[in-house]
Amino acid sequence: MSTEALLATCWTTAGDAAPGRGDGRSPLSLRERAEAAGAAGFTGFGLLHTDLAEAERAYGLAGVRSLFEDNGLRHIELELLTDWWADGPRRAASDAVRRDLLRAAEALGARHLKIGPDVTGGPWDPDVWAEEFAVLAAQADGVGARLGIEFLPWSNLRNLHDGLRLVEAAGHPAGGLIIDAWHIERAGTPAAELARIPGSRIVGVELDDADEHVIGSLFEDTVRRRRLCGEGSFDLPGIITALRAAGWSGPWGVEILSDTHRALPVSEATKAAYRTAAALLG
Template identity: 45%
Template structure:
């Protein structure tokens, strides 16, 4: 499949329906085929898969080749896979992570995936940044054999809690196919400056995610993250400033759209796809072509 790098990606939770990523039972009740078609009808150019949904697809007799043909028929040329955790760990955690890595790479080969989302150590586990950089460099070298980008998502509830610390780690790793996934949600909630994104070298920005919300956090960080995001244009985030800063940094890749909220999860599939796409398309389209030169 060809990769239109300017497209919007329907990330996996945006089309998953009424399930939460942080719950044990987090498999979508909607068929992957229906989700792909809804994303295409809405206007998306890319689609994101949750590893759990892919494993369930295979266990039910599905083949990645058929899924690839379905994506191609729908015109969805960019594929994102989510996510890999514990790539830095040891013992049983690392064994589970390595099994997930193998399945993600198998899916990536079959689906011609662009990138895999990579998670830092959650809950402030105390990992040294140099050790993470060494493991991330090794992970990226492994992924390079599959023509994959590895996009580390900075999250405020992790050992890489802000833009500066996450950037420092990937710079230390210095992998050509490794860098950051910059999600406006985590930028705002970590108190990182949106304008500072303009100073991130473009080579270290591998993926981007959009959503909206109120500026004030509601409840715990977990509740806020999982329950109160909104489609672009329906909150108070500085989305135009975010996209303009990325343009000044030189980023010209796709934008994922990730909406995690109780209200959004209750929407019918087609409405969720259309509403999420329309808000994000207005956001990205509102930036003048010469924004990177301002």
């Protein structure tokens, strides 16, 4: 099994919750989730903004930090900020989330914040995006965290190269990419290309698997039909080898999203996610 750190991303421990369903809030308490992750072997934990707000009300940020520490969860990821490029009411709502995430990142000693691209298909200005990303990266850096953007095949940042172009244009050392195996494979990016990414631009990695063919939309396929690592068609050994060649040594995120995974008790789901990813990492 792996001796490297593994991070349970937010959906891996969320139980019956999913992106695109209401505000994504987990029906489980943070204590239940943190204990399941720690017991499974994870040393990292991801938390969605809506769950973070709920946990802060229940335990206070100091209590949340203690809960993570008590369960051996040292690598903390907070997500997800969108509309950070927008203006008007959307930007005002986004800025409120930004303030929450930055404040919590500092209090929890989070390693990084995860942000998303634009999935609406609207027009966008790469220069404005680079400028806004640099500002946000500097703010993350100011609270001791890094900033990672996740490219998505159905967004304005469709693949690895789109994402890299943005973070290089922004130029801030705290900014980089969140690289999800699902998005690499579904965008048709050869695993070997990951080896050429500057190691300093990799902020986070997410491992998962899926069947060879997409069923339904890309969004539906990614939310409902991911598989445990090693149980699908992805070239995960190739992806892991290439990322190691680029200089990545963890923590390795594990992001399992599926109807099957959500139906399991969290302790069982979390153990399966850890066991299968750790076996691949060797």
